[in-house]
Amino acid sequence: MIENKSNMQQYQTLISDALSRLDWAKSPEALYQPIAYALSVGGKHLRPAMLLMAVDIFGGKTQDVMPAALAVEVFHNFTLLHDDLMDKADVRRGQATVQKKYGPNTAVLSGDQMLIAAYQLLEKAKISDGNFRQVTKLFSTMAEQICQGQQYDMDFEKRDDVVIAEYMHMIELKTAVLLATSLQIGTLLAGASAEQQKCLYKFGLNLGLAFQLRDDYLDVYGTQSLGKKIGGDIVNNKKTYLLITAIDLAKGEMKNQLEFWLQPNQAQNPEEKIEAVKDIYHQLGVEQMTLKAIDKYTKLAQKSLEKLDIENDKKQMLLQLADTLLKRNK
Amino acid sequence: MIENKSNMQQYQTLISDALSRLDWAKSPEALYQPIAYALSVGGKHLRPAMLLMAVDIFGGKTQDVMPAALAVEVFHNFTLLHDDLMDKADVRRGQATVQKKYGPNTAVLSGDQMLIAAYQLLEKAKISDGNFRQVTKLFSTMAEQICQGQQYDMDFEKRDDVVIAEYMHMIELKTAVLLATSLQIGTLLAGASAEQQKCLYKFGLNLGLAFQLRDDYLDVYGTQSLGKKIGGDIVNNKKTYLLITAIDLAKGEMKNQLEFWLQPNQAQNPEEKIEAVKDIYHQLGVEQMTLKAIDKYTKLAQKSLEKLDIENDKKQMLLQLADTLLKRNK
Numbered sequence: 001m002i003e004n005k006s007n008m009q010q011y012q013t014l015i016s017d018a019l020s021r022l023d024w025a026k027s028p029e030a031l032y033q034p035i036a037y038a039l040s041v042g043g044k045h046l047r048p049a050m051l052l053m054a055v056d057i058f059g060g061k062t063q064d065v066m067p068a069a070l071a072v073e074v075f076h077n078f079t080l081l082h083d084d085l086m087d088k089a090d091v092r093r094g095q096a097t098v099q100k101k102y103g104p105n106t107a108v109l110s111g112d113q114m115l116i117a118a119y120q121l122l123e124k125a126k127i128s129d130g131n132f133r134q135v136t137k138l139f140s141t142m143a144e145q146i147c148q149g150q151q152y153d154m155d156f157e158k159r160d161d162v163v164i165a166e167y168m169h170m171i172e173l174k175t176a177v178l179l180a181t182s183l184q185i186g187t188l189l190a191g192a193s194a195e196q197q198k199c200l201y202k203f204g205l206n207l208g209l210a211f212q213l214r215d216d217y218l219d220v221y222g223t224q225s226l227g228k229k230i231g232g233d234i235v236n237n238k239k240t241y242l243l244i245t246a247i248d249l250a251k252g253e254m255k256n257q258l259e260f261w262l263q264p265n266q267a268q269n270p271e272e273k274i275e276a277v278k279d280i281y282h283q284l285g286v287e288q289m290t291l292k293a294i295d296k297y298t299k300l301a302q303k304s305l306e307k308l309d310i311e312n313d314k315k316q317m318l319l320q321l322a323d324t325l326l327k328r329n330k
Numbered sequence: 331m332i333e334n335k336s337n338m339q340q341y342q343t344l345i346s347d348a349l350s351r352l353d354w355a356k357s358p359e360a361l362y363q364p365i366a367y368a369l370s371v372g373g374k375h376l377r378p379a380m381l382l383m384a385v386d387i388f389g390g391k392t393q394d395v396m397p398a399a400l401a402v403e404v405f406h407n408f409t410l411l412h413d414d415l416m417d418k419a420d421v422r423r424g425q426a427t428v429q430k431k432y433g434p435n436t437a438v439l440s441g442d443q444m445l446i447a448a449y450q451l452l453e454k455a456k457i458s459d460g461n462f463r464q465v466t467k468l469f470s471t472m473a474e475q476i477c478q479g480q481q482y483d484m485d486f487e488k489r490d491d492v493v494i495a496e497y498m499h500m501i502e503l504k505t506a507v508l509l510a511t512s513l514q515i516g517t518l519l520a521g522a523s524a525e526q527q528k529c530l531y532k533f534g535l536n537l538g539l540a541f542q543l544r545d546d547y548l549d550v551y552g553t554q555s556l557g558k559k560i561g562g563d564i565v566n567n568k569k570t571y572l573l574i575t576a577i578d579l580a581k582g583e584m585k586n587q588l589e590f591w592l593q594p595n596q597a598q599n600p601e602e603k604i605e606a607v608k609d610i611y612h613q614l615g616v617e618q619m620t621l622k623a624i625d626k627y628t629k630l631a632q633k634s635l636e637k638l639d640i641e642n643d644k645k646q647m648l649l650q651l652a653d654t655l656l657k658r659n660k
């Protein structure tokens with residue numbers, strides 16, 4: 001391993017290597033080739049890396065639980081694949097999505113096989129039967145919650161009256177429980193107590209909320225990067241933390257202006273729309289309010305670790321993880 | 331229980347009752363309501379009934395494994411839901427499909443949740459952790475094989491050179507392994523030996539092959555019933571045992587005739603096409619050959635039970651099951 005790399009980078013490299021060595025069946029090619037493609041397109045492997053980190057921190061053997069970490073990554077990519085199908089998205093991570101490249105039916109069936117493969121990978125971990133049952137139960141609960149979150153997200157598209165509490169519940173389900181459960185599974189498999197598992201789960205949950213709010217924030221105030229254009233959420237009227245806050249706060253003339261830009265036919269000149277909505281955000285102080293919310297959930301995450309009785313350097317690894325996740329600027 | 335009912339009917343009633351008592355979450359309604367709808371539309375619950383029968387035959391407690399039987403039924407309905415989505419099918423069992431009634435995105439996501447729910451139901455069975463792991467492994471293998479079968483089925487639609495051996499492999503994956511695995515899971519959970527599990531698996535596999543061939547046969551030579559029109563496979567050029575046999579056997583003028591009817595634009599007068607293709611089947615002896623194949627796999631199923639060391643009345647239950655499955659005329 002290369003020295004001076006952060007712990008997260010080392011775990012991410014381990015996952016990347018193991019993922020590329022996964023042996024998918026060869027036939028039928030039309031089922032497995034899109035799976036290999038979807039997993040090869042990249043991504044940062046944050047979630048399985050977090051699982052491995054938790055295993056390490058609590059004294060477990062990372063090599064024994066590697067298949068469980070891969071299960072989390074394959075599952076995460078399954079959700080992206082089916083989300084892209086439902087959104088009719090053409091591009092992800094700067095590359096064609098599976099539904100665009102291979103068609104919607106392939107996205108359905110290869111996605112299904114990825115979900116099944118995630119359970120198969122869990123089964124391959126060198127863990128006791130009792131742990132396997134517990135992990136499978138946690139995993140299924142998380143998977144169900146992510147389906148719920150995706151459904152709420154789709155429901156919100158058709159509603160004008162979504163409030164922040166509903167939004168926070170949605171992103172908890174859709175985004176945060178996966179980070180929380182990845183950490184909890186690692187903690188459990190290392191043999192840590194129920195109390196310690198709960199701490200790591202809470203840490204992951206609050207971190208996940210801050211992470212998603214920062215994602216919303218960066219869509220408007222971030223740096224443009226490959227495959228991600230600034231203001232995409234604004235153009236698509238996506239109900240983000242920022243937009244819901246603005247809808248809630250805007251009164252009088254500003255309310256009329258915002259409603260004007262939210263009309264379905266106002267995306268003909270995207271740059272103009274982005275500037276106009278950003279101006280409304282500015283006047284309402286939405287940027288500062290979002291940063292404040294990110295800070296609140298970051299502090300809650302840090303607080304979740306206070307009760308945790310582990311060595312300081314291990315606690316530092318987790319705090320550094322939070323830093324890594326929340327300091328990205330694209 | 332009503333007397334004089336066959337054993338299968340008693341198990342089917344047990345499943346039907348337990349299925350209607352399943353407590354789906356209430357929110358988000360758009361996720362769970364379509365699941366409850368899909369499971370309420372009926373079906374004969376053959377597969378979970380077979381699981382319960384195997385448990386009974388080998389001395390297990392059916393009430394303890396009921397959730398595992400329901401897992402098989404929920405999983406089966408998940409496959410139908412996603413198959414209907416991929417086929418853009420509007421009607422199943424005489425009712426609107428989920429993709430027709432609620433739209434394709436609902437079919438994707440509610441289907442995903444059904445697959446997750448199947449694993450959750452397995453976890454709820456009153457079985458040891460060791461058995462849970464074994465059953466989950468069998469279940470995932472079966473689920474993967476069914477995805478493979480569905481992919482081959484879709485691949486075959488685009489090919490003109492499918493041979494019978496490929497077709498038999500496809501229906502083994504798509505249809506037969508689910509019957510075989512349902513019986514094996516029941517046998518395993520009742521504590522029977524690996525040898526006995528293997529016998530039941532083989533019995534189910536051959537029964538499943540005969541069952542699918544009979545399904546192909548009944549599309550052409552069966553009695554019309556609710557939601558099923560005679561000759562649908564012929565109209566849609568579906569690569570069934572009958573059509574593949576006919577393509578293989580037809581020579582000269584008859585080959586030209588068959589190719590004529592298989593052209594994409596020949597479904598304008600469906601009745602005429604059905605009669606013409608039936609006539610070709612008649613001249614080639616396809617009906618008799620199909621009946622012979624059904625008989626072959628039925629006998630192979632019966633033979634799978636020969637080595638099985640159980641009381642005669644229990645063996646009779648299994649033979650009667652084969653009768654029930656293969657004697658239906660629609």
